Amino acid sequence: VKPSPEPEDVLAAHADWLAAGGPPATVPAAAQEPDAELAELMSLAAAVQAALPPARPDPTLRSALRQRLVATASRGQLGWRSLSRVPRPSVRPRRPSWQRPQRVLRSGAALALASIILLLLWGRGGRPPL
Amino acid sequence: VNHSESELIERAKHDPEAFGELYDLYVDRIYTYILHRVGNPADAEDLTARTFFRALASMPTYVNRGAPFAAWLYRIAHNLVANWHRDQARRPTVSLEGLGGSVEAEVAGDGLAAATLTTALIGDAIRQLEPDRQALLVLKFSQELTNAEIAAILGRTEGAVKSLYYRTLIVLREILEQAAPASMTPHGADSEGDPS
Numbered sequence: 219v220k221p222s223p224e225p226e227d228v229l230a231a232h233a234d235w236l237a238a239g240g241p242p243a244t245v246p247a248a249a250q251e252p253d254a255e256l257a258e259l260m261s262l263a264a265a266v267q268a269a270l271p272p273a274r275p276d277p278t279l280r281s282a283l284r285q286r287l288v289a290t291a292s293r294g295q296l297g298w299r300s301l302s303r304v305p306r307p308s309v310r311p312r313r314p315s316w317q318r319p320q321r322v323l324r325s326g327a328a329l330a331l332a333s334i335i336l337l338l339l340w341g342r343g344g345r346p347p348l
Numbered sequence: 349v350n351h352s353e354s355e356l357i358e359r360a361k362h363d364p365e366a367f368g369e370l371y372d373l374y375v376d377r378i379y380t381y382i383l384h385r386v387g388n389p390a391d392a393e394d395l396t397a398r399t400f401f402r403a404l405a406s407m408p409t410y411v412n413r414g415a416p417f418a419a420w421l422y423r424i425a426h427n428l429v430a431n432w433h434r435d436q437a438r439r440p441t442v443s444l445e446g447l448g449g450s451v452e453a454e455v456a457g458d459g460l461a462a463a464t465l466t467t468a469l470i471g472d473a474i475r476q477l478e479p480d481r482q483a484l485l486v487l488k489f490s491q492e493l494t495n496a497e498i499a500a501i502l503g504r505t506e507g508a509v510k511s512l513y514y515r516t517l518i519v520l521r522e523i524l525e526q527a528a529p530a531s532m533t534p535h536g537a538d539s540e541g542d543p544s
Binding site: 233273290 | 396
């Protein structure tokens, strides 16, 4: 026994038919001979489609909006030009790896020098300054 | 997105006139979508304008990922309509003006047997649905989009859109039965009234 398709599938196929203006070559059997429930929902779908006709904006407003959009873009008030004015975050170039040990050496040398000065002061009989 | 449209979209990122051409291609569809969602031409025109100005501002960041450019515009319009509905939440719903309220559709079947529904009645019923359900019906029937395209706009899967469509029709039928019981013959009404 061939399993009957889900109502969702039948209705989706039916909606596609409506949108396309008619049934395509492949029509599920359940949609060709729907039960009362499905038939009612299909009928309702057709009514919904009839209630949603295509529309057009007022021609004058349509044209005016186009002019405003193009003029706005041309003046750069919106879009790419305004965005291009936003300052980009600066990224500092990363220090080359071969330069980094020098910083460590400099720090070590400064620490050693400070230690020597402290020891000299201490050796002259005074108390440690700290 | 076909090749020529892709070129036009790329050009529209730095050429105002190319954006105007995109506007010409899509303005009627976007306006129709918005009009059916909000129900009056004045607000539809305003929201259509906002949709395209927002699109213009976002063009530099638009990336073509294979989905139709229209889906991107519908997404903008969808969000603006959602905001509009949020702002209008305390106002009563308006009737469908200027959309040919005299057009009638006959609905056959059990629950809505012999019912003759006007577009205004159906339009009002549609606007009582949840926003995503309204959008689904308009995108499906007015815009003739596929389930995959609708799924991209609503942020759902294709299967979820299919299920939502089925549930939406059932809810819509309930709303119509409650809204216009006088114009509809309920299921079994004749047999109940017949003593024999």
